[in-house]
Amino acid sequence: MVFSSLEYLFLYFPAVLFLYFVTPLKRRNAVLFAVSLVFYGWGEPLYVFLMLATVTVDYIFGRLVGKYRETDRRRAKAYLTAAIAVNLLILGFFKYWNFAVSVFTSLTGIAVRAVDVPLPVGISFYTFQALSYVIDVYRLDADAQKNYVAFGTYVTLFPQLIAGPIVRYRDIDRQLTERTHSAALFASGVRTFSCGLAKKVLLANAAGEIWDRISGAGETTVVGAWLGIVMFTFQIYFDFSGYSDMAIGLGKMLGFSFRENFYYPYTASSVTDFWRRWHISLSTWFREYVYIPLGGNRLGKGRQIVNLLVVWALTGLWHGASWNFVLWGLYYFLLLTLEKLVLLPVLEKLPRFVGRIYTMIAVVFGWLLFVSVDLGEGVRYLGALFGGGNAAAFLSGASAFDVVSSLGLLAVLVVAATPYPRRLLYRLWEKHDAAARILTMAGSIAALILGTAYLVNSSYNPFLYFRF
Amino acid sequence: MKQPECDREAARLLAVQMRAGGAADRVLIVLFAGFLAVLGVLFWILPDRDFSETENRSLLERPKLTAEALLDGSYTQDFAAYMADQFPARDLWIRIKAASEAAMGRMGNNGVFFGRDGTLAVRTDAPDTENLVTNLRAAAAFTSASGLPSALAVAGRTMDVLDGALPAVYGSECADALWETIREEADSAGLELIDLRTPLRTRAQAGEYVYYRTDHHWTTLGAYWGTAEILAAFGREVRPLGDYEREIASAAFFGTTWSTAGTGWIPPDTLEFFRFAEDGDYLVTVADGAGRTLEGFYDRSYLEKKDKYSAFLGGNHALVTVTKPGEERETLLVIKDSFAHAAAPFLAREYDLVLVDARYYRLRVADLIGEYGADRVLFLVNADSLTASAVWRVLPAGLE
Structure with a gap:
């Protein structure tokens, strides 16, 4: 279930x-x-x-x-x-x-x-x-x-x-x-759960629908291919972090306190930073139970790199038994090693946004590898991003439409991936407790109602009477 | 170990929430648990519905619980599908979803464009041209083996005809590409193509109500102008519009596209019958199953249901014949989809008709030529039927 x-x-x-x-x-x-x-x-x-x-x-x-x-x-x-x-x-x-x-x-x-x-x-x-x-x-x-x-x-x-x-x-x-169980903790769990449900059902599924259509079509355009992979990037984040939020919320309702699993990974300023923010419980597990027992960084640079290689090969494999996941793990091994050896000090001197842009580019290409269980298809899609592969043109009416009609969704996705909404909520809560409670109550109920509507709709399949 | 920033931030937010706020918290808990529990209980106690008019399909029944089905996992899957079908106020949830998509500026929902003035059109970027080629080759083989004069009349889909249905940025590029292919393939198969898209599109641009806003069919007026093109290609003339008395059969027609889009806020279409003085003189027989005759060209019982377009010829049937007893006329074999239903009254004024739908007709279509003494063959479908499936693959059977 x-x-x-x-x-x-x-x-x-x-x-x-x-x-x-x-x-x-x-x-x-x-x-x-x-x-x-x-x-x-x-x-x-x-x-x-x-x-x-x-x-x-x-x-x-x-x-x-x-x-x-x-x-x-x-x-x-x-x-x-x-x-x-x-x-x-x-x-x-x-x-x-x-x-x-x-x-x-x-x-x-x-x-x-x-x-x-x-x-x-x-x-x-x-x-x-x-x-x-x-x-x-x-x-x-x-x-x-x-x-x-x-x-x-x-x-x-x-x-x-x-x-x-x-x-x-x-x-x-x-x-x-x-x-201990308390109404306050339970209510907080309801808020967290509803937020997770909204992320999963409203945001991840909407983004996923666009990605599915674009990646499933035989032919695309350069613009369409970029829109597709960006949408997948958002889908996987909101899907996974939404599910974690739901788990944390349910935990609170039952009196448990689980640790956070995501910390705005798409605002990371380096790939190293990204992996401190993405699926934190998994990276922590590998650090605590594999990397540190292997010696971590205490046995010299050479050994550290070998340890990283082991951890990232395993991290890749953990995600699935297929070559693309292995390659995906190694891709991050390379990036993380590169950062450790040369890149991090350079990134620190540059303005923050440079690191963020570089990180997002690295992450987006990482997701393409991640999603390409069929590596041949992945290569074709990669080609399409640069005008080759199965891109028939740079832009078509259909792709332009997809972009234009996704702008509202895209804006919501971008804002929701930043810490600002939660920080605003925190500030509101500090100053106007009653307003925060009413606002989050309305938000939770709206998330439930809309979530239900989207879940019911996903089974909605009207028959056109010319297609029995 | 130092607590990570994310946990500290979550703890801070939890701390403010844990401050005394008892009443509001209890209201939230009651609303949350109540929402889930009440809908769950309603799902259990409300009687199941057999059929959804909106979706035009039977809804699932509760699966049978057997040890085998439970262990192989099929029971839980079937149950999930059943629960979605029988969820309380199902149609209302669908509309809420559509409204929320519209509010997010999505310009469409469930694969349907929200066009101007409440016009809805199914979006098809790249239809299956392999099916198209199969169908046209089969039609050509049928034609040449039959030795009868024939023509292929293709009507547009809503997205081909109503420019206002499409967002400006999407444009007519995809539609044009399909029609280019239809022309090329008809040409290479050696079929005479009667293009019903261009003339109806021109009329739509001039403001004529030729396609429904909420359904994928043409209106009766659209069918009239389409028939005019067909008859002209056969060297005959359509009777002038003034010959017909236009009867508003229903002013509350919500079509299939409307159902798919879930757009409860869009107003209904008007469905008309074009009556003419002697239309009672025609004998319209549904030749499959029991073989009943219709009153005129219509089955008015459908006007009381949602599926109002099925009032034309009584909806989809494998075989329908139209004759004018006491008159010796040429017989036209029409291999068609439901677009032909609204056109049949206009065609019937010139020809006896044998209307066959290859999707449902299980016998040899070729045998109908001899059986009814057909003099001419008309393929009449909309572009979607040509690409949706290789429905005409069976046509040449028995002709070689």
Whole structure:
């Protein structure tokens, strides 16, 4: 199930809220665990069992690591290694087996059977969460969770289950057993959720519609191709950050506090800065659990670059089992290394907007690589941006129309990607509390109404009677 | 570790929200939870609708819950589709969406342009010319094998004919490109093309009401002028407009384009019948299924429904014949789409008609030539039908 669906919004979620708040505090984790399994099972009926297996395995390993971590480090480490291996094997099998087979076959010519299993939704997210748990326990950053239900709640918690943010165990362990619920926090959650819903349904989907039409057409124009990739750039940001906002908002309603996952990435002044602002929970995960353990920047420049290479190859692969994601990761490895070695000091001396423009250009081309699972198509699209590829002309009436009729949307997208709306809201809130509350209430309700309208419309399919 | 800026900023914003503001917070919570819960409950308790007049299609029924369907995931997918179809006040949500697009300056919604003066037109940038080529080659093969004189009359789509339907910046470039292709392909297939776009576009520019604003069809007046072009190409003349008594059959016609666009604010079209003195003398028979006869050329029961254009010849049928009992006349085999329905009364004054729609007719079209003694063949469709599917692929069957 996804938050931006009618069955979630109007059936599942009201029922969950009801069950959750009529249940005494002590039993609320059990409710969350159960409804989270329903949430997952709705889209992945069979994989619920895989998920339960993951929860159980990591629960047991967590207990074992916790038991020996202070008395027998070697033994604790062995259990940790086993836990990591099991989690990565499951992830590897479901996500990377077929890709590995195709690479292996193309290198050696030996045919290995591919498997026909769909990818369990959210497996990359919840596997990373589970891993953060055993590692945090091993590192003494958190205590092993003795309560199976509380641990199950952590791994399966539906707000962040299928699209993040990746919540590290140590950020949330205390909240699993003691969290406070209040009307003020719930109301704040409603505001955050509504804002996320608006980003996803109103902005991301509108931008995505334009990108889909342009990238799906056999032929485009230079202007059309640019409009398309710019729209995709906005789509992926508002889609993903909107989903994170919805998760954070839902968390607040249930008494949890998740960390922010995006921080206005399109205002970044360098690619390094961009990656501190984009999908923060993932970059943090890789920094904490891969980059720093590998030695980070403490073992000299050469080693640091190797570490970066490892992290970015993995980051690319994490996004999908396909060459374009690997290349996308390496693309950022190159840019980040270049910045570390030469570019950052130069950018710092230049006016800020230069860095911002350079960053956005780098990011836009990055998204083209990201979206081009078929690399040949990606190359054709890249060509179209510069007048080659499948660009039939520089500009056509249809492309000009697309640009003109998107100007309003584009203005909204640009403003919404900056920190200004939130800062204005904060200032208003400081000075005129009542006005801020009324304004956000109206905004939240409007987002709900419009969001519903767009969701219903997406299934709207009038038959013209000449096309039965 | 130092808390990152983003978390600090979020915490600051949360802190101001956590200040005493109890009443407003509770109102927001009630509105939020109430909105979700009330619509959810309404969805459960309201009876399901079978058919949507606006969308002109059957709505989905609740899927059957079986263990198998639940496990393979098809149940939840079907349920999602069912819920969207049966969502409370479905049409209202569609209109809210359209209005919000218009408010954002989008100049269109669901693939339909918002034109001037409430004119709506489906947007088609690059239609499938492969279908066009297949259809025209099949029509040519049919024609040459039949040995009968024939012509291909192609009417425009709204975007071809009503310049006012298109945003100025979009222009007629895409439409012109398609018509250039139609001319070339008709020429290379050896078909005589009767271009109904240009003359009707000229009339539309002069302010005549030749296409509906909210539907993809031509009006009765448009069909009249279209027929005039066809008859002229056959060496006959259309009867003067003054011969007809214009009856307003409905002043509240909301067509298909209006449905697609979801534009509740756009006023309806007027649908006319052009009556002539002896139109009761014609025998109009729907030859498929039960084989009923129509009163004149119309099935007035459709005027009470949304789908009012189907009043012409009773809507889409595989085969309809028109004869004038007691008179020996030439028979015209019309291979057509629904544009021919409004034109049929005008054509019938000159010819007996055999109207066949290849999308629904499951027998050999070629056999109709002998069966009805056809003297001439007319292909009459709008440009969209030529490109939407390779509908005429089946025509040459049985002729070689």
